[in-house]
Amino acid sequence: MSAPELRVVGLGRHFGGLHALEDVSFAVQPGKINALIGPNGAGKTTLFNCVTGVIAPTSGEVRLGERRIDGLPQHRIAALGLARTAQNLRPWREMTVLENVLVGCHLLGRSSFLGDLLWLPSSRREERRLRETALERLEQVGLADRAEELVGELPLGQQRMVELTRALASEPQILLLDEPAAGLHTRETAELGRLLLVLREQQLTILLIEHDMSLVMNVSDHVVVLDYGQKIAEGTPRAVQADPRVIAAYLGEEA
Amino acid sequence: MSRTPWWQGRAVGLVALGAAVIAFGLFVHNPYYQNLAVTIGIQGLVALGLGLLMGWAGQISLGHAGFYGLGAYASAILTTHFSLNPWLALVAGAVSTGLIAYAVGRPTLRLRGHYLGMGTLGVGLIIQTVFVQWAAWTGGPSGITAVPPLVVGGLALDTDQRFFWLVWPVVLVALLLMGNLVNSRTGRALRALGENEGAASAAGVDVPRAKLAVFMLSTIFASVGGSLYAHYTSFVNPSPFGFAFSIQLLVMVIVGGARSVWGPLAGAAVLAALHQGLATAAIRVPALEGLEVVAYGAILVIFLIYRPQGLLRPRRAAGPRAEGETP
Numbered sequence: 001m002s003a004p005e006l007r008v009v010g011l012g013r014h015f016g017g018l019h020a021l022e023d024v025s026f027a028v029q030p031g032k033i034n035a036l037i038g039p040n041g042a043g044k045t046t047l048f049n050c051v052t053g054v055i056a057p058t059s060g061e062v063r064l065g066e067r068r069i070d071g072l073p074q075h076r077i078a079a080l081g082l083a084r085t086a087q088n089l090r091p092w093r094e095m096t097v098l099e100n101v102l103v104g105c106h107l108l109g110r111s112s113f114l115g116d117l118l119w120l121p122s123s124r125r126e127e128r129r130l131r132e133t134a135l136e137r138l139e140q141v142g143l144a145d146r147a148e149e150l151v152g153e154l155p156l157g158q159q160r161m162v163e164l165t166r167a168l169a170s171e172p173q174i175l176l177l178d179e180p181a182a183g184l185h186t187r188e189t190a191e192l193g194r195l196l197l198v199l200r201e202q203q204l205t206i207l208l209i210e211h212d213m214s215l216v217m218n219v220s221d222h223v224v225v226l227d228y229g230q231k232i233a234e235g236t237p238r239a240v241q242a243d244p245r246v247i248a249a250y251l252g253e254e255a
Numbered sequence: 256m257s258r259t260p261w262w263q264g265r266a267v268g269l270v271a272l273g274a275a276v277i278a279f280g281l282f283v284h285n286p287y288y289q290n291l292a293v294t295i296g297i298q299g300l301v302a303l304g305l306g307l308l309m310g311w312a313g314q315i316s317l318g319h320a321g322f323y324g325l326g327a328y329a330s331a332i333l334t335t336h337f338s339l340n341p342w343l344a345l346v347a348g349a350v351s352t353g354l355i356a357y358a359v360g361r362p363t364l365r366l367r368g369h370y371l372g373m374g375t376l377g378v379g380l381i382i383q384t385v386f387v388q389w390a391a392w393t394g395g396p397s398g399i400t401a402v403p404p405l406v407v408g409g410l411a412l413d414t415d416q417r418f419f420w421l422v423w424p425v426v427l428v429a430l431l432l433m434g435n436l437v438n439s440r441t442g443r444a445l446r447a448l449g450e451n452e453g454a455a456s457a458a459g460v461d462v463p464r465a466k467l468a469v470f471m472l473s474t475i476f477a478s479v480g481g482s483l484y485a486h487y488t489s490f491v492n493p494s495p496f497g498f499a500f501s502i503q504l505l506v507m508v509i510v511g512g513a514r515s516v517w518g519p520l521a522g523a524a525v526l527a528a529l530h531q532g533l534a535t536a537a538i539r540v541p542a543l544e545g546l547e548v549v550a551y552g553a554i555l556v557i558f559l560i561y562r563p564q565g566l567l568r569p570r571r572a573a574g575p576r577a578e579g580e581t582p
Contacts, residue, residue: 052457074456084457092450095443102440103447107459109440113468116439117432123439130440170459 004065005030006051006082006174006205011060013046013229020046022229023060028174033196033206035216035237038226039249044209045087047226048178052084053077064174079107083172087179087209091163093152097143100151100162101134104169108133134169141165141195157188164195174205181212193219217241225249265434268517269427276423280416287531289415293487295520295527296422297480302507302519303429304476309505310513311437312469313449314364315372318379319504322474324386324496325352326481331399331491332392341405345482352478356471364466371470379501386493398492405486418487425483426520429476433516445469499548506555512565521566526551 006028013021021043028034036044050057053074062070069077083104091100109130115123138144141161146154151162160180167175181189189212196206196219210216216223216237223240225233227249233240240246279292305319316322329348333339339347355378363374386393393399404413405421412418436442448455448462456462485491503526511522529550537543558565 054453054457073461074453075459075461078457078459086454086457092447092454094450095446099443099446103443103455103458103460106440106444111440113436113441113465113472116441117436117472119435119439127439166458 004067004173005063006207007063008047008051009061009063011047011050011057011062013043013050013055014058019229021050021057024226024229024231025060026224026231026234028205028207029222030205031200031203032221033200033208033219035208035210035220035223036226037210037213037216037223037240038232041228042226043229044226045178046229048084048176048207048209051077052082052176078170081171081173082176083167083170083174084176085160085163085167085178085180087182091151091159091166093150095151096148097138097151097154097162098131098134098147100166101137101169102130104137104166105130105134107170137165137169156183157185160184160188168199172204174207175199176207178209179211180208181210181215189215265438265516269430269434272430273427276427280419280423284416286415289419291527291531293415293418293422294531295524296419296426297484297487298504298507298527299520299523300422300426300429300483301477301480302504302511302523303426303433303516304473304480305504306508306511306513306516306519307433307436307476308469308473309508310515310518311442311449312445312466314466314470315369315505316375316470316473317372317498317501317505318375318377318382319474319477320496320498320500321375321379321382322352322356322477323481323484323500323504324382324491324493325355325474326478327485327491327496328386328393328399328481329478330482330485331402334403335399335401336392341403341482341486345405345479345486348482349475349478353471353475356474357467360467360470364470365463371466376498376501379498383493383497386496394492396493398490400490402485402489402491404489405483412486413489418483422483422487425479430516430520437516441465441468503551506551508565509563510554510558510565512567514564515567518565518567525566529554 007026009025011021011024012019024047036047038044049055050070051062053069053072053076056071061068064080064082069080092103095103109126111123111126135144135147138147143158143161143165146158151159154162160183164177164180181192184192193215196208199206208216208220220237223235223237224231225240225243225246232245232249233243283289301319301323305316308314308316326345326348329351330341330344333344333347334341359374359378360371363370387396404411406412407421410417412421444455444460444465447458448460448465452462507522507526508519509522510525511520512518530547533543533547533550
């Protein structure tokens with residue numbers, strides 16, 4: 001199964017006078033781990049929001065294969081195979097681990113409101129199937145024994161794993177991760193890195209925003225660097241690391 | 256695979272309530288309590304619908320008394336002016352209420368926040384004004400009298416006891432349907448969007464559509480409750496369908512527990528009992544007249560401060576928070 005290519009073309013987004021993104025173009029390489037890096041405020045999350053339909057870009061296009069997807073509602077973009085996790089942790093804290101993953105399975109089902117209300121045989125069958133799928137997913141990541149616990153009661157590292165499992169449960173073609181390693185300790189970050197490599201082996205396309213540079217440099221195939229809303233570099237981790245503009249952007253910020 | 260033990264299954268609660276209903280119907284012959292039970296059933300049905308909207312989808316309606324009134328007036332007008340069969344009138348009322356809810360909900364539910372609250376507040380007030388002003392059909396402030404009773408197999412449901420046997424099975428069916436919905440894919444989507452709309456959209460939930468569907472269902476519950484009310488009392492006028500009753504429904508949901516399927520029914524029982532109690536007391540002590548509103552306000556404040564989850568706990572009780580679990 002070859003995933004369609006995700007591309008942004010001349011993407012721009014203004015908030016009043018603030019140019020959060022300006023004329024950004026790049027292609028996300030299918031079946032690879034792509035990283036989007038840049039100093040704070042570079043526009044990384046804004047770009048994610050434009051791609052996933054949270055906000056519409058003010059100029060430019062987002063394309064999935066031949067299809068233009070900018071401006072589509074969020075749930076439609078999700079249905080096209082784009083799943084994302086958010087920077088500020090957003091699993092449903094009042095729902096159990098299993099229920100969170102089941103919400104992630106939403107797109108795998110097609111039961112109707114009326115069918116669910118009347119608990120028709122088709123709804124019942126589908127519910128059983130989704131539960132099996134969700135439990136399988138939890139077993140794969142070692143969270144099956146916590147299935148009935150409320151997510152809000154888990155430690156942060158496990159909450160993040162639930163969030164990731166939820167995103168993967170919709171069987172996406174492209175996975176967008178916004179700072180998945182934030183708040184994780186070194187061991188958990190290493191596990192996350194291994195998981196990303198496993199997912200790449202399964203031909204999943206990944207676009208990753210991350211501040212943890214050792215994670216980015218270890219797992220990424222392709223890196224795009226943003227600064228002040230513009231793309232300043234793009235290439236292999238090694239090439240990007242050596243790029244003087246990237247060094248200036250990072251040192252300039254940290255000095 | 257983990258399974259819920261049978262004593263926690265939802266069928267158990269329904270069977271227990273069903274048994275209680277049968278026992279009450281067979282052994283309680285005091286008209287005062289029969290009337291109270293019917294009132295709790297009717298208002299409980301409306302509160303259950305509002306609870307579905309508030310507790311699960313996190314949306315608010317400040318005009319549910321209006322939708323309740325639509326059902327009541329639809330039944331009263333169609334059966335008196337057009338001599339329509341009461342059952343058909345009930346269905347016609349439910350369908351038209353659902354359509355009105357669609358028209359109100361479609362624009363307001365696209366927006367986040369309290370727009371539905373404002374929209375329904377306005378619609379509730381408009382509906383009541385129509386009941387008062389459109390006198391040719393509604394009888395104006397004096398209302399419509401001689402609404403015929405519902406008939407089952409030749410038996411007119413014109414006594415408290417007979418009506419009891421209709422209302423409570425309807426409540427049981429409503430509880431059954433709600434239990435179905437809440438534990439389904441749709442129900443999970445509603446709870447997900449109730450807690451975080453953005454995350455629900457990202458998971459592929461069509462948020463405006465889901466909100467609209469649950470809002471319509473919620474108003475249909477209200478409308479059926481209203482139709483039952485009209486045939487039970489055989490008389491409708493505008494006063495029970497105003498803003499005050501919308502607030503009363505809100506109090507029922509919060510007191511009973513919005514996040515529990517059964518909560519609003521418990522809330523309806525508490526408030527109806529309180530209402531009857533105060534009304535009885537006011538006959539002897541006239542100074543108590545009008546105290547009801549104060550009592551509702553006080554109850555609401557007390558609950559929101561000390562027991563915001565309501566009388567009945569959420570479906571899955573949250574255990575003690577494990578503080579300091581994260582290093």
